[in-house]
Amino acid sequence: MSETTTERLEVPFTIDGASYTAxxxxxVLEAALRNGYFIPxxxxxxxxxxxxxxxxxxxxxxxxxPKPQIACNTVVSEGMEVDASSEKTLTAREGILEFLxxxxxxxxxxxxxxxxxxxxxxxxxxxxxxxxFSEIKTQRPRHxxxxxxxxxxxxxxxxxxxxxxxxxxxxxxxxxxVNRSDSAWIDVFPGVPLDNPLSGCTADLCPVGAxxxxxxxxxxxxxxxxxxxxxxxxxxxxxxVNVEAFDDSVKRMTPRENQPVNxxxxxxxxxxxxxxxxxxxxxxxARLDGQPVKHQDALEAALDLFSATPAAxxxxxxxxxxxxxxxxxxxxxxxxxxxxxxxxxGGAFETLDGFKLSADKNPNRAGVVAVLGDVDAGERxxxxxxxxxxxxxxxxxxxxxxxxxxxxxxxxLKGDVKAIVISLEDTWLAxxxxxxFPGLHAIExxxxxxxxxxxxxxxxxxxxxxxxxxxxxxxxxxxxxxxxHFPRVLSAGGVFRRLAAASPDAFGGLTYRGLGAVxxxxxxxxxxxxxxxxxxxxxxxxxxxETRAQDEQTRVAVHRESPLGYGTVRGNV
Amino acid sequence: xxxxxxxxxxxxPPGKSFADRVYLPAVMRGLKLxxxxxxxxxxxxxxxxxxxxxxxxxxxxxxxxxxxxxxRYRGEHILVKDEQGREKCVACLLCMAACPALCxxxxxxxxxxxxxDRERRPKxxxxxxxxxxxxxxxxxxxxxxxxxxxxKFYTPTTSRTERVYDKERLLENNxxxxxxxRPAK
Ligand code: SF4
Ligand code: SF4
Ligand code: SF4
Ligand code: SF4
Ligand code: FES
Numbered sequence: 032m033s034e035t036t037t038e039r040l041e042v043p044f045t046i047d048g049a050s051y052t053a054x055x056x057x058x059v060l061e062a063a064l065r066n067g068y069f070i071p072x073x074x075x076x077x078x079x080x081x082x083x084x085x086x087x088x089x090x091x092x093x094x095x096x097p098k099p100q101i102a103c104n105t106v107v108s109e110g111m112e113v114d115a116s117s118e119k120t121l122t123a124r125e126g127i128l129e130f131l132x133x134x135x136x137x138x139x140x141x142x143x144x145x146x147x148x149x150x151x152x153x154x155x156x157x158x159x160x161x162x163x164f165s166e167i168k169t170q171r172p173r174h175x176x177x178x179x180x181x182x183x184x185x186x187x188x189x190x191x192x193x194x195x196x197x198x199x200x201x202x203x204x205x206x207x208x209v210n211r212s213d214s215a216w217i218d219v220f221p222g223v224p225l226d227n228p229l230s231g232c233t234a235d236l237c238p239v240g241a242x243x244x245x246x247x248x249x250x251x252x253x254x255x256x257x258x259x260x261x262x263x264x265x266x267x268x269x270x271x272v273n274v275e276a277f278d279d280s281v282k283r284m285t286p287r288e289n290q291p292v293n294x295x296x297x298x299x300x301x302x303x304x305x306x307x308x309x310x311x312x313x314x315x316x317a318r319l320d321g322q323p324v325k326h327q328d329a330l331e332a333a334l335d336l337f338s339a340t341p342a343a344x345x346x347x348x349x350x351x352x353x354x355x356x357x358x359x360x361x362x363x364x365x366x367x368x369x370x371x372x373x374x375x376x377g378g379a380f381e382t383l384d385g386f387k388l389s390a391d392k393n394p395n396r397a398g399v400v401a402v403l404g405d406v407d408a409g410e411r412x413x414x415x416x417x418x419x420x421x422x423x424x425x426x427x428x429x430x431x432x433x434x435x436x437x438x439x440x441x442x443x444l445k446g447d448v449k450a451i452v453i454s455l456e457d458t459w460l461a462x463x464x465x466x467x468f469p470g471l472h473a474i475e476x477x478x479x480x481x482x483x484x485x486x487x488x489x490x491x492x493x494x495x496x497x498x499x500x501x502x503x504x505x506x507x508x509x510x511x512x513x514x515x516h517f518p519r520v521l522s523a524g525g526v527f528r529r530l531a532a533a534s535p536d537a538f539g540g541l542t543y544r545g546l547g548a549v550x551x552x553x554x555x556x557x558x559x560x561x562x563x564x565x566x567x568x569x570x571x572x573x574x575x576x577e578t579r580a581q582d583e584q585t586r587v588a589v590h591r592e593s594p595l596g597y598g599t600v601r602g603n604v
Numbered sequence: 605x606x607x608x609x610x611x612x613x614x615x616x617p618p619g620k621s622f623a624d625r626v627y628l629p630a631v632m633r634g635l636k637l638x639x640x641x642x643x644x645x646x647x648x649x650x651x652x653x654x655x656x657x658x659x660x661x662x663x664x665x666x667x668x669x670x671x672x673x674x675x676r677y678r679g680e681h682i683l684v685k686d687e688q689g690r691e692k693c694v695a696c697l698l699c700m701a702a703c704p705a706l707c708x709x710x711x712x713x714x715x716x717x718x719x720x721d722r723e724r725r726p727k728x729x730x731x732x733x734x735x736x737x738x739x740x741x742x743x744x745x746x747x748x749x750x751x752x753x754x755x756k757f758y759t760p761t762t763s764r765t766e767r768v769y770d771k772e773r774l775l776e777n778n779x780x781x782x783x784x785x786r787p788a789k
Contacts, residue, residue, distance in 0.1 A: 140696035140747045141723050249714045249724045252697045 044111040053107035060102040074190035075103035128158040144240030146253040147576035177225030184216040187241035193233040203227040259493035264473035265301040267391035269482030274493035281305040291560040295571035307431035308472035314457040318467040342366040350430040351393025354478025356526040358402040364511040370409025372434040398481035416443040433458040471502040477523035485556020677755040683774040692750035695726040699742035707735035729771040
């Protein structure tokens with residue numbers, strides 16, 4: 032992958048008569064995919080070594096032997112004529128599919144891969160409708176390989192993508208092929224479960240339903256899911272993800288390709304991060320002196336409190352989970368000091384291909400530095416409160432589990448100082464201070480995060496917020512508006528425009544539109560990859576997942592515009 | 605479409621005889637049937653049933669009833685049970701995908717371990733009969749023959765919510781049960 036540089040010689044060749052150029056040393060499959068010509072394949076993946084065992088990519092080449100060859104392991108030679116769609120090639124492909132399906136259970140109705148299964152897709156495109164195989168199908172085991180991966184041996188086509196992933200990407204080598212021929216299956220070594228931090232990626236890599244993520248298995252069907260291109264809020268790596276939701280609830284998070292950030296991968300912790308938004312400890316109602324009230328009542332009280340206090344006597348506290356927009360608003364509407372709390376470090380991991388899972392579990396630590404500059408953990412706020420200079424603190428705490436403020440600060444906050452709290456969790460601050468508003472989780476809000484390498488990326492709301500939660504941006508802007516900072520309440524994009532105008536050094540020239548799907552580096556960032564170099568020709572996840580997503584877009588646009596969506600209107604019809 | 609009306613001639617009534625042209629014999633034939641049926645009512649040979657007081661699935665009544673529904677009539681759904689009385693549905697959601705009215709709502713769940721023969725079943729299975737257009741696509745889409753449309757057409761309820769059928773109701777949705785009780789005098 033990485034050597035697709037300009038120095039490599041270009042080799043002209045043809046596929047089905049159309050001319051293309053390959054880079055020297057490139058295989059037929061690679062060159063075809065890079066040029067946008069699709070040759071079906073299972074076992075080949077750009078990040079893995081070539082195994083050549085699925086035989087799905089058969090093509091005929093001239094010069095070459097009279098029998099078909101695998102495109103994934105045939106290097107393009109000058110003037111090579113590749114025949115990828117003649118009768119002869121299609122017959123070979125059909126034959127391969129017949130072999131693959133000979134022992135396949137065909138249990139698509141209960142298989143969670145159905146809808147994004149490459150075996151289904153290619154059978155539909157190239158397969159036969161009948162099978163000559165009348166013998167009894169072999170039975171292979173069905174069990175959990177690790178805490179989150181469920182294996183169904185009968186569905187496995189033995190492409191060994193999962194095995195190579197564990198050997199070549201994570202380097203943990205848990206998986207292996209046991210036995211031979213039609214009684215072979217994938218298994219772990221006894222007592223060594225598949226529990227590396229990236230184990231969920233094996234399910235993404237598996238082109239069929241043999242490896243599935245037991246976290247979301249049997250909960251929905253993939254064709255119902257609507258993906259939102261967002262960024263994981265689990266750590267400072269900032270993996271690009273699709274937050275896939277149905278019925279306004281997130282069902283799973285899958286990686287999106289972004290080479291400098293997360294390649295094709297994401298970690299298991301990140302896959303679970305959407306669960307932080309559905310905990311019981313979440314604050315989902317506004318509070319006035321600890322009592323649940325309507326949002327509007329709380330807002331009026333907060334506005335009174337805010338306008339009764341001079342700006343210089345207002346401090347703010349926030350966390351490494353606040354978006355750049357929220358940080359900018361906090362800084363704008365207060366004149367007192369600020370403090371930021373960070374989650375403690377967690378486990379780090381680096382794959383052999385350079386994907387770094389950061390130990391820093393705060394998605395926007397770099398953003399805090401870019402927007403606020405030099406802030407401490409609340410030391411100055413504490414001093415201000417103790418000396419009586421600070422009378423009101425605006426607390427904006429979107430950290431899952433609640434921020435863990437320093438002891439001294441906690442003591443100071445427990446005193447007479449007033450506070451307007453916007454909190455994801457129902458923390459002691461939200462329960463005891465004057466006004467509290469529920470905050471949003473990253474899967475519910477719009478904004479931007481800056482990852483560990485200085486890439487500014489967009490977070491997009493995938494589901495709606497619970498109850499009448501308005502979120503940080505809305506509340507902070509209402510406060511700022513009452514003090515005359517802004518004429519009106521803006522969307523996240525509008526706030527970002529203000530931010531870009533206010534700090535041109537870091538954010539100058541950046542817009543939401545420009546950030547697109549893969550983000551842009553801030554000035555002076557470590558990762559300076561331009562947007563058009565972030566994605567290769569190969570997506571994360573099964574090939575047909577991407578196709579399905581595109582089909583779904585079209586389908587939705589054409590005739591699924593029902594305001595009610597699928598299903599019954601529950602309760603109140 | 606260029607304005608030819610030649611076919612109008614052929615669309616006239618076929619009869620050309622004198623009797624056909626004076627119409628009276630045909631009118632008499634019609635009246636004869638009316639009178640016959642009229643006396644049939646008096647002598648207990650009804651052409652119709654006293655629906656809904658008399659159900660059309662009442663075997664003795666149904667035989668005589670003229671308008672009883674064809675067995676292929678598409679009415680309310682039933683969820684089919686297997687030999688052990690469990691739902692046959694595996695919650696594949698294909699009916700939900702096929703439904704043009706978007707009125708099926710299913711939430712799958714894994715089966716209890718003792719089932720053994722299959723992995724998933726519906727936790728929630730709801731059909732909004734108000735939105736359903738009784739097209740039968742769900743029946744056609746089902747790979748397990750787990751959902752069928754029955755000839756049950758007796759549907760009035762006193763609230764809209766009752767028209768959203770849940771899994772239990774669909775499993776017990778027996779077409780024979782559509783004979784309403786005769787109101788007590
Ligand atoms: S792996 Fe694919 S083809 Fe096999 S049962 Fe699952 S969806 Fe169907
Ligand atoms: S489990 Fe999936 S990825 Fe692994 S060998 Fe089988 S089909 Fe390939
Ligand atoms: S009969 Fe048609 S409209 Fe009614 S539930 Fe089935 S598919 Fe949907
Ligand atoms: S199509 Fe059949 S098996 Fe699938 S969910 Fe519907 S009723 Fe159940
Ligand atoms: S992709 Fe070429 S053999 Fe599998």
